[in-house]
Amino acid sequence: MINILEDISKIRSTRKELREFGLTIGVVLIVFSGIALWRGKGSSAYLFIFGLIFAGSGAAFPAVLKPLQKAWMALSVVLGFFMSRVVLAVLFYGVMTPLGLLTKCLGKDILDQRISKGRASYWHDRPVDKKAKESYENQY
Numbered sequence: 342m343i344n345i346l347e348d349i350s351k352i353r354s355t356r357k358e359l360r361e362f363g364l365t366i367g368v369v370l371i372v373f374s375g376i377a378l379w380r381g382k383g384s385s386a387y388l389f390i391f392g393l394i395f396a397g398s399g400a401a402f403p404a405v406l407k408p409l410q411k412a413w414m415a416l417s418v419v420l421g422f423f424m425s426r427v428v429l430a431v432l433f434y435g436v437m438t439p440l441g442l443l444t445k446c447l448g449k450d451i452l453d454q455r456i457s458k459g460r461a462s463y464w465h466d467r468p469v470d471k472k473a474k475e476s477y478e479n480q481y
Contacts, residue, residue, distance in 0.1 A: 344422070348418045352411060352414045352418070354410055354411060356404070359403035359406050362399065362409075362410045362413070365399075366396075366399075367392045367396025368392070368396060370391050371396070373392075374386070374387075374388035
């Protein structure tokens with residue numbers, strides 16, 4: 342939780358970032374108003390007006406948008422904190438756990454961790470590849 346508060350306190354609100362915030366939100370609202378108008382929704386005028394207000398204040402008076410930008414970015418930090426954990430949990434329990442159970446049921450030993458008392462060594466010899474000196478000049 343301290344990490345979230347630390348990230349929120351590091352949110353930058355320079356004039357350039359406030360201008361970008363206002364213009365971005367304004368353009369998105371104007372695009373949404375176009376989509377609403379195309380679909381015949383009555384909210385298109387409100388979205389267009391708010392889009393013009395955001396874009397205009399972002400271009401002319403970006404300092405006015407500072408509280409809104411701080412709140413928006415704080416919300417994004419909190420959502421990012423929780424959603425990253427949700428996505429990782431879904432990937433782990435939805436993908437990795439079933440794969441692990443499937444390989445265990447099929448008797449696979451992908452990492453070669455099975456202990457065998459008859460083996461003299463667990464070392465795997467790798468073949469030595471002879472490379473030309475020119476191959477070291479072009480490493481990528």
